[in-house]
Amino acid sequence: MLAAAVLLPANATLGAVLAVLLAVAVTVAALARLADGRERGYARAIALAGLRAAVQLAAVSVLIGWVVRAVPLLLGFLLLMFAVAVRTAGRRITDNDTWWWAAVPIAAGVLPVVVALLLTGLVPVKGIALIPVTGILIGGALTATVLAGRRALDELRTRHGEVEAAMALGFLPRDARLEIARPAASDALLPGLDQTRTVGLVTLPGAFVGMLLGGASPLLAGVVQLFVLVALMAVQAVAVAVVLELVARGLLDRSRTRSRTLGGAEGE
Structure with a gap:
């Protein structure tokens, strides 16, 4: 080996x-x-x-x-990872005070998966296992949140006239924004999809290589990597869906002066 x-x-x-x-x-x-x-x-x-x-x-x-020696320290470290991810994603999407809404899609994608892993016993409450797994999931959610948020807001800015036209036809503001932003935001899933489709043929991802270097059998390494890829797709799908909803409702925007209504939120 x-x-x-x-x-x-x-x-x-x-x-x-x-x-x-x-x-x-x-x-x-x-x-x-x-x-x-x-x-x-x-x-x-x-x-x-x-x-x-x-x-x-x-x-x-x-x-x-x-x-990794104490559960409180472990939880504190995980919260630090989450906070940094939220700040990074939020500031990539917008410069105004709505950036903190990036916490919602990241948490919505990561938390259920981590809780399920802990409850089923697949991942123990030990730093040596929980930190890398949670870190991978948070990283995937961060990437999906940034891509979906930026693409959605860019599309709404570019096609603002179409949003106004849809509302003139009777669409609610949320529905009008969804129709315009959904295809662009959905493209945030493409990197994860392509990585999963080509795993083993084009790339050997980090979890697989790390397991092999750690002495695990190729079969076990493959199983772990499959879990990581599937879990990432679930996390990223949830993150993209939540970001799209936040943008459509005007909660995450790029307006220099925040509107107090849910209506005016897509312009800069």
Whole structure:
């Protein structure tokens, strides 16, 4: 069995390769002028993301052995993961004070799955098992929430006239927004679907490889990876559906000045 240390030894060579890869990503983003809709370049964001990842993973590597010793510390760490995910997703979707609504789709997708796993005994209340499983699910919900929220609000802004036309025909504001935003928001499911469809043929995801490196049999690794992929599809489907509903009801929007009604919420 190939040891993890043989696959990726933690030495100076690995550090140099990581630095070069990060520099390549930053350079390409800068030369290609990759930017978001507000012309904010991604080169700086990539550099900061890489550095933050290094610092955060180093900190987690130190803390993980500490928090798994007691249930209160474990729950606190899980809440921290959730809070960071909500803040990240919310601020990716909007700059105003409705960002905290991102907590709803993430919780709605992740919490039932985690509770079911604990009640059935498939995952014990131990940090070494609960933290990675919950982290994977929160990460999937975060991605789906961001993609669905951004796509839905972008579509409503671009096709605002169609929303107004639908309301003129008698549609309620929520129903009019749903008709316009639903196809765009639903595209947030595509990354998860494609990953599940191509698993084993195009990619060998992290859970599968990690199990193998940990000494598990290929069969057990495959079962665990199948669970992760199916659970992620469930989590992401719920997250997308909830985000779409929040956008349609005007609770999650990009208005600079928040309307106190559910009606005026799709413009910037």
